[in-house]
Amino acid sequence: MLPILEHQREILDHLTAGNRLVLTAPTGSGKTTQIPQILHRERNARVAVLQPRRLATRLVAQRVAQEMGTELGELVGYQTRHDSKISANTRIRFLTEGLFLRRLQSDPKLDEFDIVVLDEFHERSVNADVTLGLIRRLQETSRPDLLLVVMSATLDSERLAAYLQCPTVAAHGRLHPVDIRYRPASTEQPPWDRACDALYDLLNEGLDGDVLVFMPGAYEIRRTISAAQQRLARLAEPLDFRPLYGSLPAREQDAAVAAGPQRKIVVATNVAETSITIEGIRHVIDSGLARVHRHDPRRGIDALLMESISQASAEQRAGRAGRTAPGTCTRLWSSQEQQARPERDAPEIQRVDLADAALQLLSMGIETLDDFPWLDAPDTQANERATTLLTDLSALNEQGRLTDLGRQLARLPTHPRLARFLSEAARRHCLDRAVVWAALAGERDILLYPVHERYTHAPEGEPACDLVIRERALRRARDLDYAPDACARQGLNGHACRQADQTTRLYRDACRRAGLNTKGRGSTDDLLKCLLLAYFDRVALRRNPDTLLCAMAGQRRVELDRKSAARQATAFIALEIRELEAHRENNVRTTLSLANAIDVDWLEEIHPERITINSETTWNAEDRAVEQAEVHRYDDLVYRHRPTSDINASAAEQILVSRIVAGQLRLEKWNSDVEQWILRTRLLHRLFPERGLITYDDDEIQVVYHEIVTGAYRYSQIRHRDCLPYVQNVLSWQDQQFVEQMAPLHHGLASGVRMKIEYSADGPPRGRAKIQQLYDLRQTPSIAGGRQKLLLEILGPNFRPVQVTDDLASFWERTYPEVKKELKRRYPKHEWR
Template sequence: MTLSPLPIDPFLPAILRALGERGCLVLGAEPGAGKTTRVPRALLDAGMLDAGECWVLEPRRLAARLAAARVAAELGEPLGGAVGYAVRFEQKASRATRVRFVTEGLLLRRLQDDPALRGISTVLLDEFHERHLQTDLAITLLRRLRAGARPDLRLGVMSATLDPGPIAAFLGAPALACAGRQWPVEIRHAQRPDSAPLEEQVASAVDRLYRDGLKGHTLVFLPGAAEIRRCLRSCARAAQAHGLRLLPLHGSLSFEAQQEAVAPSEAFKVILSTNVAESSVTLEGVAAVVDSGLGREAFHSPWSGLPGLRTTRISQARCAQRSGRAGRTGPGLCLRLFTLAEFNARPAFDSPELLRTDLAEPLLALADLGIGPELEWFEAPPAPALEAAGKLLGGLGALEDGRITALGRRMAKLPLHPRLARLVIAGEDLGIPHLARLGATLLETGDLGARQDLGPRGAPQGHALDSDLLARIDQYLEPAGADPAALRQARLAFKALGGGVPEEDEEALLRALVTAYRDRIARVGGNGTCTLVGGGGARLAPRCRVRRAEWILALEADGVGGQVQVQAASRLEPDWLLDAYPDSIRDTEELAFNEGTGRVDLHSRLWFEDLPLMESRRPAPPGHPGAAQVLARAATGAAGLEGLLPRAAFLARLRPDLGIPAEAELREALLTAACEGLASLKELEAADWPGAVRRALGAETARLLDAWAPEWIQIPRRRLRVNYGEGTPWVASRLQDFAGLKKGPAIGGGEVPLVLHLLAPNNRAVQVTTDLAGFWQRVYRELRPGLSRRYPKHHWPEV
């Protein structure tokens, strides 16, 4: 097959020389230069692959398939001969294969199986500028391998929009720049923001392009497969009006469907694509691009532990790369569905995925390879993300003190995220290996399409379920209403894990999930609010159908408006945690005063980490340690106490040597002593206050309190209560009760005469005095006649 010349061709000798002599190269080649297909072919033609294969790492399955098919066709050989590909779930290769286009994750798997990469002589990392997590990991490990066991391994880094300096310095490699072939592309931005649904904006743009006379295919960039499905419906009218073929293009489609989307066509096509078409071999005949400006981005929050995908506005660099797809084979046009001001506000480049995604899987892979934190990365991952990944792996039992465990090695052998690998292993141990593998598959591949039991707003209808995963499994087994592409992807993934007939023990699967989602345990409160283990908050999303469980596992979640929303959940029984994590279960008992019953209750809790699994409340048993202090704090006023405090204060003034505390401290001490052995306010009404004084102040102080500050004193005719306050203590009684006494009573060891309130029959004092003898001799003689006239029925003694 005669090859048409490409801009990369004159540079091929220099590229081969650098790879042959220096062993590494950084190649910056603009879009359309031909680097993806021509560089591997040149290595093959030069005989540089006789000692081992060339692996070309592509960021997407579509790019790997298309590039392999193009190079094989140019060689005039069937795909899978000298040139083949390997992507997850699928490969076309043989013993004769010398150039193998692969997705990045497969290199890591190969390194885990064979750390020396025997049989591979060259690795080319294509589209390095996209900086996927696997890309950063690959370049880091390959550099380490070249510095150690494989100095003969040739390494090339290729990119269309790359600053070669940092990576060239990291590798110690020469850099080479190659111009591309790009026709001019006219870019038109929206005049004003459009609030219409995205599918309506796309349909309007497509109709406008062909009404204006566009001759060629149109490539529409959308964030995901769901948006593509909606746009296929919305663009149907414009397609019929202009004789267009509408074709989807995304990673979940079969290779045949993807080939149909990119194959030459006489009829004009509208290719509705995700970002898989941003970087791959040239799509012939594309004259226009419609760019939504949106893409899916992996993210991970170390705070919540809930990774996922979110729709974001792509960077200016990616917008430029998308628009460039319209100028590969001739002048083109790009319609951006956003304004120029919005474009200018976007970041210049996307941040590397390494800086914003979950690191558990690469961290486990590195541990399996025996590589620790000393690894020198091209760009170091964020410390919080590494810490979160290590914590997750520790919780899953894969790491212990930073070292991989036997369980971790089993997990590392599975081509799954560690969380899902743990689910599979738990399922094997519980006797449901096939059901667990299917569950892991569907958690990885996601929803299978429209749910048949959802209302118009996406809210669940009918009864609540035990698990959204079980509902997904049911749809997999009986796929009515499932999206064909999603179903196909799930079947391929399940087959790659071993397939099989799923067992019917659903509860065993729910129990296995507990081992994989330890960090996503949540308690559901009112209105679907959730409290996650570790203190995070979330809410059940409308689409989540697990509505009646008090305890759940948050299987899938995303952030909406700053709030984590649980999209898929599974019922959890607290007893399962007792079996799965006995070392994380603890009991606590707490005493608390019950305002309603007026007594101290014993509040018992069974905890899983910081979440209370079970709670009970019962009256504290008599004599329970600590109940007295709780009751004392609640009993702010007790009848017996109010009489004791002023007496103790009086004694403290007389005898500072006794060390009687101030009122607040004394109140607490006396109340606590009085409450000893009690648990309710009713019991406190009959408290032993003399005993409380002895316990709080000591026996000698208690004796002096009774002797020097008595509550009562006895006079010949009556027993009188002593009133204590700020001044001198006093007593009150009728004047006649003191008849015959020459001297009033005294307290404080006889040193403090009591103030006497001498009362008339109307209980009003006729005299207040401490000099009783003087009262009888002077005052009473003058008062007696008047008192006798006013109260003739009372006896008024003569003195």
């Protein structure tokens, strides 16, 4: 007997006494399949069971219908975005969370259901959190009779029960035990190689049963299957490798979960983590990784990053091995690493774009996001970003209230940006094509990776637009009837193409119900202008046609996807901007994709409120000159720069000075003579404080620079300009004479030699002379009226220093006799006194 059945009476008693229940039960205990049957059977209830994924929605419905001996679509049915099997007889309905949330708009009291079951709530999707809050609110107002069951294997049940003010039921014990093994990585192997090693060892143990391998994404799944097929080719036992992820065609998903004649190796993403039972699985190999969507509300960037899973997710994955028989779970990390991992995953509400959820809540009468009864409130910055976006899309007014347009957008089953695109397309009479574009933008890409070369260049005479290319490719797939192999030969994903057309029909029907004019194909330019209205903050410019680097509003530096047809354009709208981990370079890069060329003149036509035009003095790096220009900006993105004849002299002077200070322009004659003058003056400032000489600090140096560049606007005019007079002329004529007298460049010796004096920032001034030139000098020479001795570097006949001193008398008395003895022997022809 399934463990959950032992708690049947307790569950029903709680739902008789109240209208909410939190249920925790280990993976494999039967909660997903049995609870809906119990509720229907014992209460004759109409049950809605919410699942986070389409795959689980369909497969669990099939399993429950089979167990109840009914045809799928009769007593038990399911609904996903593109697939539905229900009838007037359906009493247990499995739905995706997103679809259920949309149904709340048309049926705000949920009159067609008696009980709502939120399954696998530990995944904490945005839709699940929003649904939870809405049902709690509904129960407290117009539907106190509506029952709610929230369940998962790894819930924080106490906290959730406190939020719902309801009891909990905890079912214990798996149907079958699972042996947990840890296999930490000894090298920096990629996850697919480590999984292959573990799989090889597992198969050599001689254990029975199929194997489920968890990988973070489709890319890693393909690499794992390829590596395993090569590594295990010599084994006598035939193996059936099956991928499993959400975007696979249904028949391939069914093949992965069904029993087969050969031993099966299923390599899956976390879609296999919950709810579904894969026949024959006895062993799990877990990479411990998942690809996680994160949204940066400050930059408006979506990131898809590979991250370590939580302890709760690891427990869910391990449970896949104990559903049909005792099994094993090999974790490709250590037990210490397991303990260091977070206990649970962060709720999606705290890491993704909230614009869609915000629009739905506002359309259902929630005045502000802060008023909503969140289980975990989203970040304030994310709230503000969502509200700002909806305001920019005209869905909200300046007071944050929903506009008539906003109500219309909320009725369209897509992100507010695409909804705004469709609304504008109806106004411009091009909605017939716009629904196709929206489907291509909103669903997964129809092009297979790596993208075929034919899809990377726009045909002659057509705009450089990725959506136009995909629109044409979709027509080709229709002609092929979406046949997988035929489409693949054309570089197309037949299943994705079919799904895009299904979404097109979905959007067209939704637009019709929302009262939008669905007729008219319009021009490509019309469609691009509609995109510009909706993706106003995704405008990018390429400054250099030789690179893929682009500039975007917000002063972001991003890179255009190298396969984008927009490589032929200088200005475009990028519908996707993502941070992606490079597979080979262990780093993250920000890339633009689904890019579509636009005319920059459209910026002023579509968004005049974002345009500023100023006359500015700017630096032309190529000409190395200051120029006056009329600068057109879209937000802070310069899209037009028109040089004019009149140059603002003061601004030109400031630009040249700033570039000199930054080290970007070099004054060739700012030489040692200039530096020595500055050091001489600074020395005298210290020795004669009463004189009040300047020190040539940063501000005073900038005054000098300003004098040097006066009247110039090109680097060539100042590059070889003599700088010393400008530096000296900061001082009065009298102070200049004082510097020349008190800090001279030379000192006359009795021998007639003029000894050069070098000034230093970190020591006394220094003179250099041979011993013979100093014979008639008994005391150390000084400058500045005797206030500063010179540091003498006394040289031998070979011009090497024999002594450095500021006490010449002591040198003659103590050091010279020994020096003379040695040097006279080596250089007898020189004068020695």
